[in-house]
Amino acid sequence: MTSENISRRGLLHGSAALVAAVPAFGVVQAGVAPGHKASERTSMASVGMTINGQDVHLQLDPRTTLLDALREHLHLTGTKKGCDHGQCGACTVIVEGRRINSCLTLAVMHEGEEVTTIEGLGTPDKLHPMQKAFIVHDGYQCGYCTPGQICSAVAVLDEIEAGIPSHVTDDLDHVAFSDVELRERMSGNICRCAAYPNIIAAIRDASGHGAAEDKA
Numbered sequence: 001m002t003s004e005n006i007s008r009r010g011l012l013h014g015s016a017a018l019v020a021a022v023p024a025f026g027v028v029q030a031g032v033a034p035g036h037k038a039s040e041r042t043s044m045a046s047v048g049m050t051i052n053g054q055d056v057h058l059q060l061d062p063r064t065t066l067l068d069a070l071r072e073h074l075h076l077t078g079t080k081k082g083c084d085h086g087q088c089g090a091c092t093v094i095v096e097g098r099r100i101n102s103c104l105t106l107a108v109m110h111e112g113e114e115v116t117t118i119e120g121l122g123t124p125d126k127l128h129p130m131q132k133a134f135i136v137h138d139g140y141q142c143g144y145c146t147p148g149q150i151c152s153a154v155a156v157l158d159e160i161e162a163g164i165p166s167h168v169t170d171d172l173d174h175v176a177f178s179d180v181e182l183r184e185r186m187s188g189n190i191c192r193c194a195a196y197p198n199i200i201a202a203i204r205d206a207s208g209h210g211a212a213e214d215k216a
Contacts, residue, residue, distance in 0.1 A: 042061055042062070042063070043062075044059045044060060044061060044062075045059070045060055045061070045062040045108050046058070046059060047059075047060050047069070047107050047108050047110075047111055048111060048112060049107075049110055049111070049112065049113055049114070049115055050113070050114045050115065051070070051074060051076070051115050051117070051120070052076075052115070052116060052117060052119055052120025053120065056074065058073055058074075058107070060073065060107055060108065062106065062108050063106065064106065064107050064108075065102065065103055065104075065105065065106060065107065066093070066095075066100075066102040066103075066105050066106065066107045066109075066110060066115070067079060067081060067084075067091045067102035067103040068107075069107035070093070070102065070115075070117060076117050076119050078117055078118035078119045078147045079091055079092075079093055079102060079117050079118060079147055079148070080144055080145070080147055080148060081103065082144070082145070082148075082190075083103075084103050085103070085104075086101040086103060086104040087190075088145070088148075088189075088190045089101065089145065089148045089149070089152060089188045089189035089190060090144060090145050090147070090148040090189075090190075091103045091148060092147075092148035092149075092151045092152045092188075092189060093115055093116065093117050093118075093151055094115070094116040094117075094151055094154065094155055095110060095113055095114070095115050095116075096113050096114055097114075097155075097158065098155065099151060099152050099155035099156075101188075116151070117147075117151070118147035118150060118151055121150065121151070121154065128150070128154070129206045130150050130153050130154050130202070130203070130206045131150060132206075133202035133203070133205040133206040134146065134149075134150060134199070134202045136202070136205065137198045137199075137201040137202040137205060138195070138198050139195055139198040139199045139201070139202035140191075140193075140195060140198075141191075141193035141195050142192070142193050144192075145189060145190065145191050145192070145193075148189055149186070149189050149191065149199060152185075152186060152188070152189045153186065153199070153202070153203045153206070156182065156185045156186060156203065157203070157206070157207050159185065160175055160177055160181060160185075163175045166181060166184045166185050167184055168180050168181060168184045169181065177207065177209055179200055179204075182200050182203055182204070183196075183200065186199065186200075186203075
């Protein structure tokens with residue numbers, strides 16, 4: 001059929017057929033066979049970790065953050081989801097002895113590693129010294145940031161004891177305990193209720209360094 005013989009009706013019919021075919025081509029090119037559901041596109045990953053002293057094995061979407069694995073899959077809801085962008089510290093947990101923001105890391109990245117959450121530090125019947133100190137010094141108000149604050153504080157004391165310097169350390173060969181060091185190291189944990197003086201007092205108490213420094 002020549003271009004002179006194409007009617008307006010025929011042209012419209014041909015265009016409609018072409019448009020209808022586009023979605024099918026799009027699915028095939030995306031690598032998903034016709035009839036497969038969108039949820040089947042991502043293969044699940046096996047992840048094994050030690051959480052609070054117990055071995056756990058999960059089948060997870062590889063895009064699952066450590067935070068969501070803890071909260072949604074293991075129901076360890078003590079670890080809080082605050083900003084979900086690594087800016088508030090509410091999701092802080094301890095992995096292999098180091099504190100991290102669990103919202104910024106994928107669960108599959110921690111295969112075989114040891115993870116400690118606030119639930120693993122102590123129980124209502126047997127509190128961790130840091131948990132006791134937070135209660136004594138009223139180191140929380142609304143309490144939402146408290147699990148992350150406590151996990152971070154425990155790791156901070158380990159950092160200082162190990163001689164790991166911070167941005168405010170004067171002598172890199174000798175990391176001295178001070179309120180300045182504590183404030184710098186805890187700066188990634190935001191308390192929107194502004195209980196910062198109480199938090200510092202609690203950390204000093206748990207560390208055995210007693211009352212706050214004289215600011216005179």
